[in-house]
Amino acid sequence: MAIKATVYKASLQVADMDRSLYADHALTLARQPSETDERLMVRVLAFALNVPADDHDGALQVARGATDADEPDLWQLSLAGEVRHWIELGQPDERRLIKACGRARRVTLYTYSQAASIWWAGVAPRLARLTNLAVWQLPAEQSQALARLAARSMNLQVTVQEGQVWVGDADTSVEIHPHALMTPTA
Secondary structure (H helix, E strand, O other): OOOEEEEEEEEEEEEEOOOOEEEEEEEEEEEOOOOOHHHHHHHHHHHHHOOOOOOOOOOOEEOOOOOOOOOOEEEEOOOOOEEEEEEEOOOHHHHHHHHHHHOOOOEEEEEEOOOOOOOOOHHHHOOOOOOOOOEEEEHHHHHHHHHHHOOEEEEEEEEEEOEEEEEOOOOEEEEEEEEEEEOOOO
């Protein structure tokens, strides 16, 4: 019998001063047995950094990227079912990113871990032609510190100002400095 996913609940208070976005969100996340706390929390961070100000063009949703090859980790679907924003985590195969860029208006990748720079050096030349792809690297020590905030029930505050991000709960705060490896040209 397969091990089932563990359900995590996150209450997010997002104050993104760079986008003038201030909102509360309740997330229910399924952490797969193969998923780490670090990946789970990077998914929460990616949600906070990309949630739209309103749902008029569709809501940002947690998808089944860890268990379904045809879905990302997060996505925003229009009300007509078109993929507006496809969000990946980690170090996916370049073919997956190319396919995503063909399906979605916007694709964003958040890569983390010590090996991210090595992985990026190998795939960057082949992804350079993708005009709707944004790639962000989270420093490994910061994503690992973010993982220590993981709990089955979380109340988190996320503050974004001038590209810097602070994520915290009642006891701990983590400062994150995302680094743009690639920005969209379209």
